Amino acid sequence: MFKFQFHCHNCSETFRISIVHLHSKDEITCPNCVSRLPEKALDSLRQLSESFMDAVDVIYNNNSTVGWGLSIISDEIVIPSSYDHLNSAFMVNKDGSKTLWNHRAVEREISFDF
Ligand SMILES: [Zn+2]
Structure with missing residues (x-):
């Protein structure tokens, strides 16, 4: 499933969180040094995740004869x-x-x- 990869510049830890789990996160902290992601960044990532899922649901519910699919690609540059x-x-x-x-x-x- 789709995930965001986080990189903590404080300690160089990298970790991932699935976009479907972001809605239930009150905060995101580095699992190694507990540095906290800014709350506004988490809010924006939640909105991005929900918007992406909205787009998929619209496509899924579209009765057109032409189907669409989406994927997210990344070069994983931090x-x-x-x-x-x-x-x-x-x-x-x-x-x-x-x-x-x-x-x-x-x-x-x-x-x-x-
Ligand atoms: Zn860290």
């Missing part, structure tokens, strides 16, 4: 990398937070001298 939070050049979202995604950026390659 994002953000442990280096990303140290990077002094980044893009900025509408709300002023940093983003890794070009299509969300309102400002690009803002750089600060430390």
Whole structure:
């Protein structure tokens, strides 16, 4: 079944959680060092999981003669990398937070001298 793979940059532990089990998680912590995933990240992953399952159910219930199927593919690159939070050049979202995604950026390659 579909799973998210988590990588803890604090201790380098990697673990997986099935998307169908995310709805019942109050928190996600590293099984090795108990670092906690930010709550807002868990909320977003729950929404992504539910949206994916909604899409599958819509396809499953579609009475069209043409069937569809879905899968999730990944190159398993960990994002953000442990280096990303140290990077002094980044893009900025509408709300002023940093983003890794070009299509969300309102400002690009803002750089600060430390
Ligand atoms: Zn850890």
